[in-house]
Amino acid sequence: MIMSLKYQPLLNRKGFLLFIIPLVLLTVAIFFSILMWLSKSRALISQKSYEIDIARGVCDGALDILVQAIHNQTPLPQGIREFNSIPHSSFVHYFGQVELNETFQAGHSRLMSLTEHQYRHAFETLEKSFPGVEIECNLQGQAEPHSEFLVDPISRQVEFELRCRTWYASVKVDHMIKKKVWIYNMASEAYTRFTIFHHDSVGGSYNKTLLDGAGRVINNMIPLIAFNHNPKSDKSDNELLALKKSEEKRSFDRLTTSGTSKKLKHAIEDRGYQYYGNSQFRPTDLRIGGGMRFETYSEEWLLFNPYYEKFSPVYKLYREFLPPRLQSQYRVTNLYEDPDGDVEKETSGWGLVKFWKGGFWNISKDHPDYPGKYIGGWTPFSSAIHPFGTIDQMSRTRIIGNTIRTSWRVSKLFLDRVASESDERQYERCMGYDYEMTPENSLISPLPSLPYFPDNSFPSSALEPFLGYKGNIVRECDEPTKIKPADTFIPQYLFEKHDEYSRASSGYSFNNPLQLIDMALFSHDDMPPHFNKGFQGYTLIDDDRERGKRDKYEIDAITGEAFERADGSGAYFRFDYNFLNPDVIQRKKIYMPALTVKELEDRGYLRANSWVGPEIPLKIVGDLEIGEKFEFQSRTSLYVDGHCKVSPVRSRQYLLLNCKTLEFTKKQNFEKKKEVNIYEGIFVGRNGIRHTLEHPDSLVVHGTLAGSPIEDSFFSIPTMVVYDSSNDYRQGKQDNAFRAMMEPSILNWEIKP
């Protein structure tokens, strides 16, 4: 049998087909399954991505809410609220806790309890924006130890990490932000009281002390504050410091806690300031506002707000508290002139001072209510007291920045009326008007402080605003048109002749930066003014006078520049009567000898670690470098025409260092990484101030600092520099940044670095 191989078509191989076709189908099925799986994966990825982004947006939002909450609850100095009003459940309170040293940690619930309700509400709203979103945040960080009370590194630096985790659907997002925040010590009255920042280098400057009606300082230990006010600025002065006008609680008591008051009181008084604290320890009640608090023998003191609307910014002193002389009756002569000038009557009687009002006033010649009057209106603008101080205590206030002083001193005396025929007639006439006539206020006599009327007489129109006891004004009344106070009204306390005083206290003058308002460079106890008994003028000691003949320099009071004197006369201070003359004070000269550093060393003034120089102003030719552990042991005023490089200096005496450029520096100390560099005195950098301290060393100036500009780096370390946000160095306005002052004659600071 012949075997033949016949071709059989594949199709005909059923078995094979039954195998291959399902295989193909399976392959295709697998392919499509993979395709489906891939597309589902993509869908899952896109969904996950969406969920992640939702969680991320919510997480970032939560961080922003908490950062804003922390930011807004840690106010800058000018935004400081009353300390007691800050709730315990707030970030600033939390960060400011004494026990909060080194590290801290706050969980979500704690964090929420610290957060203000509106932020918490925003937080909850955000959480509800997507169903199922959960947010959990926590805070941890590190804080520098709390500053020693009144040592005045006023800020405390807190570094923290804020971490928020968000869960949404199946995803979790974890974001963290790191920040540093400066917490200002709001409990420090010294800081609050004596540190004022000015946002403009030009403006009015007024010293503020508490004086009685005779110009006496109520207490010898007083805070002395100067401030620049820029009348053109729309920024309210009272926003510069602690309290806002809208806040009803005016007492500074609220800036501190009762538990620390006692300590604070001693600390302030140790520094020579008068304490205005909690009632238990309060010798004087310091309040913002005008007027006098009768019961407590205290003045309501208009701090930093010369334009306070409701209260007259003058101080008022009642008879009981006037000097004994003014508590007794005075002989008063009133001169009455008929409007036609035909009749002139003189009435006289005994007057009794009811109270005394004093302060500075703006005068407007065209008061809208009194058109055509030569002097129509008055606007009280400051409770500043006599710019040259008093016989008891001269003003120690210095000016920060170039200032213009406009001062009017007007006093108001209410007198007993003495009945006479003419008086009765006037009384009757005046009754027809809205004027409350009583025996005590029927006559008014201002002190003759206006130079417009050299004969010491005043048209009654000038007085009209002052007649407004209880708001009433006498008009067209047959009152005397001129009131001439009797001689007994001239207060002998201030000047030998009252017209001298009035001339000096009324006027318009330009003042040099850092010039003492009362004296050039030194306070009154060095150089008493001429009205002090025994004062005959002041000259340098002989040596210095002789040297002054050789070193003939003077400083222009306006520009601050020193130049050689033209007349070649000797160096001396000219503190005669003309010094107080407002015409002269505008171009006051300060004469001083000029020496090189080598000459200073040769004379023994400048030593390795100390300065013991003559207590007169000196000009230093060239640069000056002051090393570490340097102490000024005598009252010192140096005008350096070069660069000053100053390490921390100690000065228990008055120190003024006025340099062309000023650099705060310190040799690097690797062993002590953190340290407070304390500079005591008044430091001026005419052309600029900077520091080269190593971060994070802090810089504390116990005194005054002024310069234009202040370099950016100055703000990069913890310092006592207080700045207004509008002058934030990041805003490029640092040229106007001035450190406000602390009276430098307070010499017993306790330094606890």
Added chain:
Amino acid sequence: MKKKSAFTLVEILFASGMILVLFMGFVTMSLQSHRQTVMSRDKLKATFYARETIDAIRGALTLIDSEKLGSLSNRFNGDSFFEIKTPPDLKVDVFTTTLLKSRDNGLNSASTVFLSRMPSNFQRLVKISPSFRRYNGNPDLYNVEVQIRWKQDSKTYNRQVRQVTVVGANETGHHFEY
């Protein structure tokens, strides 16, 4: 007798029907997969656009001082959505838009953001509203909501993603250190 090895007609018809049914299933799967892929891709894109927009707005709001921003009456203070349209005939992938029209050039430049070009079937809607205001009236926090909508197999916008966040208003004098 010769054995027949071929399929019968019935067998072939049955097999063809089976294959057809399976093929139809594959086609359906394929279409579904494609649609899902497109949707996933679009959603991913939309998520990106939303995130990009949120980030751009966050950056812009951080740059602008809230005091200036708060004093302006503009869409930053509105409660309704506004659309940021991709400029027509855009040749590049990125365009700039100014969120805030102001006379102040500084504000204009600060509020100018870079955004990606979106396909024509996409729409970008933004709502920025103050969360609450500070005592001085300036906004302290902004609620920001972004919606990206797109059309898929439809003439109307039938798909969307939404993102929400809160942005802290920038304040002059911020005393944080970054």
